[in-house]
Amino acid sequence: MSEIKFDDNSLALVQSIIKRYPEGKQKSALLPLLHLAQAEFDGWLSVPAMDYVASLLSIKPIEVYEVASFYSMFNLKPVGKCLIEVCRTSSCWLRGANEIVDHIGNKLGIKPGETTADGKFTLKTVECLGSCGTAPMLQIGDKFHEDLTFDKVDSLLDEWSNKTEHSKYLDVNTFRKN
Amino acid sequence: MSKKILLEHINVPGIETLEVYRSKGGYSSVEKALKTMTQDAIVEEVKKSGLRGRGGAGFPTGMKWSFLAKPEGVARYLVCNADESEPGTFKDRYLMEKIPHLLIEGMITSSFALGANTSYIYVRGEYFYIIKILEKAIDDAYKAGLLGKNILGTDYSLDLHVQAGAGAYICGEETALLESLEGKRGNPRIKPPFPAIAGLYACPTIVNNVETLAAVPSIVNNGGEWYAGIGIGRSTGTKLISASGHINKPGVYEIEMGITVEDFIYSDEYCGGIKNGKKLKAVVAGGSSVPILPADLILTTANGEKRLMSYESLADGGFASGTMLGSGGFIVMDETTSIVENLYTFARFYHHESCGQCSPCREGTAWMEKILHKIKDGHGTLADVDLLWEIQSKIEGNTICPLGDAAAWPVASAIRHFKAEFEDYVKNPSSISKVKHYHNMNNLATA
Ligand SMILES: Cc1cc2nc3c(=O)[nH]c(=O)nc-3n(C[C@H](O)[C@H](O)[C@H](O)COP(=O)(O)O)c2cc1C
Ligand code: SF4
Ligand code: FES
Numbered sequence: 158m159s160e161i162k163f164d165d166n167s168l169a170l171v172q173s174i175i176k177r178y179p180e181g182k183q184k185s186a187l188l189p190l191l192h193l194a195q196a197e198f199d200g201w202l203s204v205p206a207m208d209y210v211a212s213l214l215s216i217k218p219i220e221v222y223e224v225a226s227f228y229s230m231f232n233l234k235p236v237g238k239c240l241i242e243v244c245r246t247s248s249c250w251l252r253g254a255n256e257i258v259d260h261i262g263n264k265l266g267i268k269p270g271e272t273t274a275d276g277k278f279t280l281k282t283v284e285c286l287g288s289c290g291t292a293p294m295l296q297i298g299d300k301f302h303e304d305l306t307f308d309k310v311d312s313l314l315d316e317w318s319n320k321t322e323h324s325k326y327l328d329v330n331t332f333r334k335n
Numbered sequence: 336m337s338k339k340i341l342l343e344h345i346n347v348p349g350i351e352t353l354e355v356y357r358s359k360g361g362y363s364s365v366e367k368a369l370k371t372m373t374q375d376a377i378v379e380e381v382k383k384s385g386l387r388g389r390g391g392a393g394f395p396t397g398m399k400w401s402f403l404a405k406p407e408g409v410a411r412y413l414v415c416n417a418d419e420s421e422p423g424t425f426k427d428r429y430l431m432e433k434i435p436h437l438l439i440e441g442m443i444t445s446s447f448a449l450g451a452n453t454s455y456i457y458v459r460g461e462y463f464y465i466i467k468i469l470e471k472a473i474d475d476a477y478k479a480g481l482l483g484k485n486i487l488g489t490d491y492s493l494d495l496h497v498q499a500g501a502g503a504y505i506c507g508e509e510t511a512l513l514e515s516l517e518g519k520r521g522n523p524r525i526k527p528p529f530p531a532i533a534g535l536y537a538c539p540t541i542v543n544n545v546e547t548l549a550a551v552p553s554i555v556n557n558g559g560e561w562y563a564g565i566g567i568g569r570s571t572g573t574k575l576i577s578a579s580g581h582i583n584k585p586g587v588y589e590i591e592m593g594i595t596v597e598d599f600i601y602s603d604e605y606c607g608g609i610k611n612g613k614k615l616k617a618v619v620a621g622g623s624s625v626p627i628l629p630a631d632l633i634l635t636t637a638n639g640e641k642r643l644m645s646y647e648s649l650a651d652g653g654f655a656s657g658t659m660l661g662s663g664g665f666i667v668m669d670e671t672t673s674i675v676e677n678l679y680t681f682a683r684f685y686h687h688e689s690c691g692q693c694s695p696c697r698e699g700t701a702w703m704e705k706i707l708h709k710i711k712d713g714h715g716t717l718a719d720v721d722l723l724w725e726i727q728s729k730i731e732g733n734t735i736c737p738l739g740d741a742a743a744w745p746v747a748s749a750i751r752h753f754k755a756e757f758e759d760y761v762k763n764p765s766s767i768s769k770v771k772h773y774h775n776m777n778n779l780a781t782a
Pocket of ligand 3: 244245246247248249250284285286287288289292294422423424
């Protein structure tokens, strides 16, 4: 478990993000900051992590909880090192998304919503990710893996079983520092 | 060859960079607007162009802009809607990824026309890799003096920022988007007041789709009349269509409004026909929210005319026999497709995405998902099909935002046009397996 405190680099980014909004409207920075917190603190938002974000923005913790619980990209429980999100809405379903989900589930021995016993993988099914023309698809961190085949899925699973870092949607360099 | 406006230079190597983009005439609309035109003159050209919002509703952009309140001393905002979460739609992503400066140019020119000095691009959080691309492009635009203080030496200043969403289709609804941008849950607001009067931070705000704003530079450069001369009738200009499903060539296509649907599906310039030589069964023409149409009705209207890719032609016949252009998310289904199962994926989607503020939407979408789950698994009854019809009819028109309607229409149209298939699922569950796992596993097994 990492300590719940951003390093200097992240804190500088926090200040630069807050400056994007008018005086007194710093609450607008809440979503970007929650993303940053999730990326920095093990891929999920613990209560201390959310309280920390509240303190950075001078807002009440409840204002953070109610937002964090609304959006599907925020994990309120720990997830595996590699969070696999498979789209199974219409266009992906038409091109075999259910079979991809089953294939991954069988390989990892888990069902959608579950994490492997070794904490490596979490399998999640999600709704349309805007990749319908390259279906079936899945997302890991900020990467889209498209036109999936069983082979492609297998090599992704291999690749990720050897990694030690968490899958992340963003890092401190995603946003411009203005 | 059809007319290309937005994608004219899409295949130029390096077009995502400022340098190459400028070498192709990029940012000339900023030069022209800021140095030679008044704000009102730009709004006038956009009105003349007949440009309609590309986010789904098709509202005339120039008219929307002219509603913007301009109280003295109050900031105004332009917010670009890049939430793109309507199933079947992936064109905004394509534009932002391949030619990010076109959107930035459109935002600068449009912000100037509206008198906004701070503007935001709200991008769905799942598109973080696109956010990276936009942030780099914005950084380069600042360095080139196209953003920031005194743009190109004029007295106009603009700051442009990207905001990341976090996974919520409802944040594509413009007032939910503004709530989200204020750091809140994405609950749509009750309208009026409309954003043009009280939007972001209760200030006058215009919300426009990525593709809408990307069309503005060409209108400013060539004039509204030029744009109005492209397309057909009140469907002026070009439209990006996201084509997916059982076709040979899925992808994003820029079409001149008015080509035939048949041409779009079968010609090699576009979808290239149905995959594996199969027959066409049905099409969802404008993203998940619009009514599904069976093959005969998508190709020809009830009057026997060829159906065209335009707002009017796709809507011809109303909901009895027509559909909508919507966001241009064109999902094609071949003869093996189970309409019931496809509808189930939509029902699950809307249930998942309902913000929960209105009972008809919150409860209705949950019921519809449950009933469809039951029917698709072969446990439904004829009464369930009637109940499904009943529920959708009670959601439509009874909610705060149009998500309720969007959830109802796919259900209504599937039952309207494919009632026999629902009855088959109910009366003859053993026939289901024939359609259920039709997917060609070999397709997935080969690289
Ligand atoms: C549930 C719902 C989702 C929507 N999603 C989007 C979206 O992802 N992108 C978009 O541009 N418009 C979306 N819209 C339409 C917006 O509310 C708004 O009309 C649009 O952004 C206006 O821009 P335009 O006039 O340029 O189309 C959505 C509307 C609803 C009701
Ligand atoms: S219609 Fe649905 S999504 Fe829209 S405000 Fe009501 S509950 Fe929320
Ligand atoms: S339906 Fe899967 S990405 Fe759109």
